[in-house]
Amino acid sequence: xxxxxxxxxxxxxxxxxxxxxxxxxxxxxxxxxxxxxxxxxxxxxxxxxxxxxxxxxxxxxxxxxxxxxxxxxxxxxxxxxxxxxxxxxxxxxxxxxxxxxxxxxxxxxxxxxxxxxxxxxxxxxxxxxx
Amino acid sequence: xxxxxxxxxxxxxxxxxxxxxxxxxxxxxxxxxxxxxxxxxxxxxxxxxxxxxxxxxxxxxxxxxxxxxxxxxxxxxxxxxxxxxxxxxxxxxxxxxxxxxxxxxxxxxxxxxxxxxxxxxxxxxxxxxxxxxxxxxxxxxxxxxxxxxxxxxxxxxxxxxxxxxxxxxxxxxxxxxxxxxxxxxxxxxxxxxxxxxxxxxxxxxxxxxxxxxxxxxxxxxxxxxxxxxxxxxxxxxxxxxxxxxxxxxxxxxxxxxxxxxxxxxxxxxxxxxxxxxxxxxxxxxxxxxxxxxxxxxxxxxxxxxxxxxxxxxxxxxxxxxxxxxxxxxxxxxxxxxxxxxxxxxxxxxxxxxxxxxxxxxxxxxxxxxxxxxxxxxxxxxxxx
Numbered sequence: 001x002x003x004x005x006x007x008x009x010x011x012x013x014x015x016x017x018x019x020x021x022x023x024x025x026x027x028x029x030x031x032x033x034x035x036x037x038x039x040x041x042x043x044x045x046x047x048x049x050x051x052x053x054x055x056x057x058x059x060x061x062x063x064x065x066x067x068x069x070x071x072x073x074x075x076x077x078x079x080x081x082x083x084x085x086x087x088x089x090x091x092x093x094x095x096x097x098x099x100x101x102x103x104x105x106x107x108x109x110x111x112x113x114x115x116x117x118x119x120x121x122x123x124x125x126x127x128x129x130x
Numbered sequence: 131x132x133x134x135x136x137x138x139x140x141x142x143x144x145x146x147x148x149x150x151x152x153x154x155x156x157x158x159x160x161x162x163x164x165x166x167x168x169x170x171x172x173x174x175x176x177x178x179x180x181x182x183x184x185x186x187x188x189x190x191x192x193x194x195x196x197x198x199x200x201x202x203x204x205x206x207x208x209x210x211x212x213x214x215x216x217x218x219x220x221x222x223x224x225x226x227x228x229x230x231x232x233x234x235x236x237x238x239x240x241x242x243x244x245x246x247x248x249x250x251x252x253x254x255x256x257x258x259x260x261x262x263x264x265x266x267x268x269x270x271x272x273x274x275x276x277x278x279x280x281x282x283x284x285x286x287x288x289x290x291x292x293x294x295x296x297x298x299x300x301x302x303x304x305x306x307x308x309x310x311x312x313x314x315x316x317x318x319x320x321x322x323x324x325x326x327x328x329x330x331x332x333x334x335x336x337x338x339x340x341x342x343x344x345x346x347x348x349x350x351x352x353x354x355x356x357x358x359x360x361x362x363x364x365x366x367x368x369x370x371x372x373x374x375x376x377x378x379x380x381x382x383x384x385x386x387x388x389x390x391x392x393x394x395x396x397x398x399x400x401x402x403x404x405x406x407x408x409x410x411x412x413x414x415x416x417x418x419x420x421x422x423x424x425x426x427x428x429x430x431x432x433x434x435x436x437x438x439x440x441x442x443x444x445x446x447x448x449x450x451x452x453x454x455x456x457x458x459x460x461x462x463x464x465x466x467x468x469x470x471x472x473x474x475x476x477x478x479x480x481x482x483x484x485x486x487x488x489x490x491x492x493x494x495x496x497x498x499x500x501x502x503x504x505x506x507x508x509x510x511x512x513x514x
């Protein structure tokens with residue numbers, strides 16, 4: 001079940017693809033079937049740049065199952081340059097190096113392991129722009 | 131919800147919220163349902179509704195109401211399950227009310243039941259996370275507690291406050307649970323205990339979250355005409371409102387507002403022809419301190435940024451301006467997740483029947499939240 005889900009979500013989870021409404025130009029991430037602003041159903045694929053800044057973050061010590069091995073990890077709100085805020089983990093950065101408004105970009109990393117015999121799930125995290 | 135029949139709560143029951151190793155989901159639901167039927171004078175329901183959030187995800191019984199009806203020997207009645215995440219209890223209460231309002235039935239038994247102790251804490255957190263956006267938030271290691279931690283941090287930063295100020299919300303709930311025999315933690319909480327509490331996700335600690343519990347509660351809703359000898363006596367559901375707003379963790383964290391909470395409260399007050407000052411007690415959805423703070427402010431009981439100071443000043447204690455969590459709330463009574471809305475209704479009934487309030491106030495406002503505050507379901511319960 002997880003393999004099919006991961007395949008279906010590859011556009012958003014691996015490439016940060018969303019959509020732009022052909023009528024009102026509203027952006028959405030991840031992709032939606034209908035524009036949430038005007039109801040238009042003709043939407044074009046939109047490639048988000050994958051860059052933004054950290055607007056809030058927390059250090060997680062008690063995580064949901066499948067994320068335990070990454071504790072402590074940094075869970076953040078990242079405001080993309082296009083103006084949409086996404087929830088994501090930060091990576092390639094120490095806890096005491098994170099700061100508000102820190103510029104970050106999207107990288108592909110292992111998100112979780114679904115049990116001992118399940119697939120390893122990859123998706124986006126955000127890392128500091130060097 | 132305004133026009134239609136008056137809805138009276140003629141019977142209610144609840145189990146103590148705690149870890150019930152010897153009882154399963156159906157056992158608890160049946161126990162609460164049977165007591166509510168007996169307390170109502172053995173009125174038999176034409177409809178039985180079960181509120182439950184986690185059963186299917188916990189690999190427990192689906193279509194719960196069918197099985198509860200079966201064990202109660204209630205055959206040839208309508209049954210219905212309601213799952214709106216943590217707002218399930220409020221949603222079930224609203225659905226039961228709507229059925230009577232519409233004239234589809236005259237007696238509806240609404241049961242809320244939840245079994246949390248069969249899962250390990252990290253499993254439970256994972257299951258609860260899927261009440262968020264599954265592919266965008268739960269998939270990325272977020273949970274309601276982690277979202278609340280982000281919100282708490284944003285709140286403290288915006289209003290330049292210390293984390294210790296959140297103690298006063300937890301203190302209020304615990305102080306009110308002291309004499310509640312149905313509460314899992316009926317003790318006063320001191321600041322030292324609060325500050326020593328283990329961190330879940332900075333700055334949110336265990337004491338900023340409500341402990342998940344097993345439990346079940348039930349209310350019997352009856353069309354007023356059936357109880358004509360006691361007409362205008364007892365407790366009624368005066369109004370109901372359900373609002374779904376914009377989704378996602380970012381919105382309440384960035385804005386420090388819960389628009390659905392505000393709109394749902396305003397709508398329920400308007401429907402009941404009441405204003406906020408007519409309410410004797412409030413039960414907000416305190417699954418974590420962040421929601422507690424924003425709910426109180428969204429209701430207009432505190433100005434923005436001042437809820438923690440107001441709590442420190444005792445504004446929400448029983449003798450304060452706006453008594454809150456009169457029986458301990460989720461924080462001290464215990465969080466029965468999808469059953470919480472029914473617990474709130476039962477507690478409000480008992481409190482209104484057993485107490486007198488200043489200025490002749492005789493109404494309670496109860497509210498359930500789902501999907502990180504995007505869904506708010508409010509009921510006003512009281513005397514006519």
